[in-house]
Amino acid sequence: MTVGIVVVSHSAKVAEGTADMVRGMVGEGVPVATAGGDPDGGLGTDVAAIKAAIERVWDGDGVAVLVDLGSAEMGGASAIELLDESRRALVRVCRAPLVEGAVVAATVADGGASLDEVVAAAEAMRG
Amino acid sequence: MTLPPTLPPTLPPTLPPTLPLGILIERAHAAIAGHAEGLTKLDQAIGDGDHGSNMKRGFDAILAEKATLEALPPSDALHKAGTILVMKVGGAAGPLYGSLLMGMGAALKEGADAAGVLDAGIAKVKARGKADAGAKTMLDVLIPVGEALKAGADPAKLRATAERARDATRDMVATRGRASFLGKRSKGHVDPGAASSCLLTLAVLDALGDAPGEPA
Numbered sequence: 320m321t322v323g324i325v326v327v328s329h330s331a332k333v334a335e336g337t338a339d340m341v342r343g344m345v346g347e348g349v350p351v352a353t354a355g356g357d358p359d360g361g362l363g364t365d366v367a368a369i370k371a372a373i374e375r376v377w378d379g380d381g382v383a384v385l386v387d388l389g390s391a392e393m394g395g396a397s398a399i400e401l402l403d404e405s406r407r408a409l410v411r412v413c414r415a416p417l418v419e420g421a422v423v424a425a426t427v428a429d430g431g432a433s434l435d436e437v438v439a440a441a442e443a444m445r446g
Numbered sequence: 447m448t449l450p451p452t453l454p455p456t457l458p459p460t461l462p463p464t465l466p467l468g469i470l471i472e473r474a475h476a477a478i479a480g481h482a483e484g485l486t487k488l489d490q491a492i493g494d495g496d497h498g499s500n501m502k503r504g505f506d507a508i509l510a511e512k513a514t515l516e517a518l519p520p521s522d523a524l525h526k527a528g529t530i531l532v533m534k535v536g537g538a539a540g541p542l543y544g545s546l547l548m549g550m551g552a553a554l555k556e557g558a559d560a561a562g563v564l565d566a567g568i569a570k571v572k573a574r575g576k577a578d579a580g581a582k583t584m585l586d587v588l589i590p591v592g593e594a595l596k597a598g599a600d601p602a603k604l605r606a607t608a609e610r611a612r613d614a615t616r617d618m619v620a621t622r623g624r625a626s627f628l629g630k631r632s633k634g635h636v637d638p639g640a641a642s643s644c645l646l647t648l649a650v651l652d653a654l655g656d657a658p659g660e661p662a
Contacts, residue, residue, distance in 0.1 A: 357536040358503065363496060366540060367533045389623060390538035393574055397532045397541035 322428040322437045323350040323376030326421050327369055327395055328387045329362045331355030337385075337421050345425040350376035364391045369398035373410055381409040381434030383441060385421045409434060415441040465520040470653040471512050471527075477649035478505040478642065485645075488638040492625040497539060497638040504535035504543070524551030538575070538623060539639065542584065545570035561596040568592050575622060582620035582632060584639035587611045591647050601651045612636060612644035 324341065328334040334355030341351050352372035357363025373382050384395045395412040402410060411434060413420055420441035427440040478485075478501045486498030507530050508515070515523045524547045532544030549570030553563045568588050572578055579589045590611040594604055613636065620632040623639075 357496075357500070358534060361496070362494070363500070363536040364540075365536055390541070393538050393541040394536075396574065397544060401529070401532070 320380040320431060320433075321349055321378065322380050322424075322432065322434050323352070323373075323378065323382040324421060324425050324428065325369065325372045325376060325382055325384045325395075326351065326353045326355075326417065327364065327372075327384060327391045328353075328355045328417060329357075329364060329391060330387075331360075333387065333417070337418050340418060341421050341425045344422055345429050349425045349428045350378065351421075351425065352376045364394040366394045366397045366401070369394055370401050373398060373402065377406065379409075381411070381437075383424045383428070383434065383437045384410065384412045385415060385417050385424065385441065386412060387417045411438050413438050413441040415444050416446070419444040465523075466653055467516045467518075467520060467523055468512060470650060471508055471515060473649040473653040474646055475505045475509045477645040478502055481641075481645055485638050485642055488636055488641055491635040492620065492628055492632045493638055494537075494624055496537060497642065500535045500537050500539055501543075501642055504531045504540060507534040519555075521551045521555035524548070524554060539642070542571050542575055542639070543642075545574040546588070561592065564588070564592045564595055577622040580618065581622040582615050582618035582625060582637045582640070583622055584637070584643040586615050586618065586637065587640045587643040587647065591643075601655055604651055605648055608644045608647040612640045615640040 326334045326337045328337065332355065334353035338351045338353045352375040354365060354368040354372040356365065358365045373384065376382055386392045386395050392412055399407055399410045413424065423444055424437045424441040428437045482498035482502040484498065485501060486495055489495050489497035508527050511530060515527060518526060528544040528547030528551060531547060532540050534540065535543065546567040550563045550567035553566030558566060568585065571585060571588065575583065577583050577585055579585055587608055591604060591608050594607040599607065615637040616635060617633060619630055620626045620628065625632040
C-alpha cells in the first residue's frame with residue numbers, strides 16, 4: 320500500500336520544486352502530484368487543481384496534502400469536500416511545513432505506512 | 447455606493463419561495479465587478495493584492511451560469527453558486543464565500559427563515575476559516591448583519607449595520623489571514639473581506655427589494 324502525496328503551493332514553481340525534491344530524495348515509489356498557483360496561472364490557490372491532483376495520486380490507500388499558507392490549507396479542505404463521499408475520510412490536509420513535510424511524508428509512505436502515520440510524521444516537522 | 451430610491455419597509459419573515467435569482471446574480475456581480483479595483487487596493491494595503499480580481503473571476507463565472515442557476519430551486523442554486531466560488535475565486539476567499547453560500551443553501555432547503563439561512567452560512571465560514579468575530583475578517587460584517595436580521599431590522603437598518611461594521615474593521619488588528627502577519631500594522635485599513643461582504647449584503651438587499659435605479 321502506498322499513500323499518495325499532493326503538494327499545494329501559492330506558486331507553481333514552489334510546488335514543482337518540492338515535488339522534485341521528493342522524487343530526488345525518496346524516489347519514484349510514492350505517487351506525488353502538485354497544484355501550484357491560481358486558476359489564471361498567477362500566485363494563489365486553485366481548488367479545482369487541488370482536487371484533480373488528489374485524484375491523480377489516488378489508489379485507495381489515502382492521500383496526504385501538504386500546503387504552504389493558510390488559504391492553501393482552506394483550499395485543500397474545500398477540495399476534499401468536493402471529492403466523492405467515499406474518498407473524503409481518506410484524504411487529509413497536514414499542518415506541516417511544506418518542503419520538510421512533503422519529504423518526510425513521502426519517506427514514511429514509501430515504507431508502507433498508513434495515512435495516519437504519514438500525516439503524523441509530516442506534522443511532527445512543525446517547529 | 448448610491449442608495450436605491452425605495453426600500454421595502456421590512457423583509458418578509460420567511461424568504462419568498464421563489465427568490466429573484468436572476469436579479470440577485472446581476473446585483474451581486476455588478477457590486478463586485480464595479481468595485482474590483484477598490485477591493486484590490488484594500489488588499490494591497492494588508493493582504494496579497496488579489497481580492498478584487500479573485501472575486502471578480504468568481505462572480506463572472508456565476509454570471510456566466512445565470513440561466514442554469516435560475517432554473518434550479520433556490521437552495522440548489524445557492525449550493526451550485528457556492529461550488530463555483532470555491533472552484534474559481536482562488537485564495538482564501540473562494541473556500542470562505544463558497545462555504546457561506548453552500549451553508550445558506552443547505553439551511554434554505556430545510557426551510558429556515560432569512561436569519562436562519564444567514565446564520566447557517568456564517569457557521570460554515572467560521573468553521574472553514576477557524577475564525578470568529580473580531581479577527582478583522584468578513585465575519586466582522588456578516589455576524590452583525592446576521593444579528594440585526596435576527597432582531598428584525600428593516601433593510602435600511604441592515605444597510606447601515608453592514609456599512610458601520612465594515613468601517614469598524616479599520617481599527618481592528620488582524621489575527622487571521624495574510625494581514626495577521628502584519629500584526630498591529632494591519633490597523634488603519636478596512637479589511638478587504640469585510641468590504642466585499644458589505645458590498646454583497648447591500649447587493650442582496652437591493653435585489654430582494656427589487657429596487658429600481660443603477661446597481662451599486
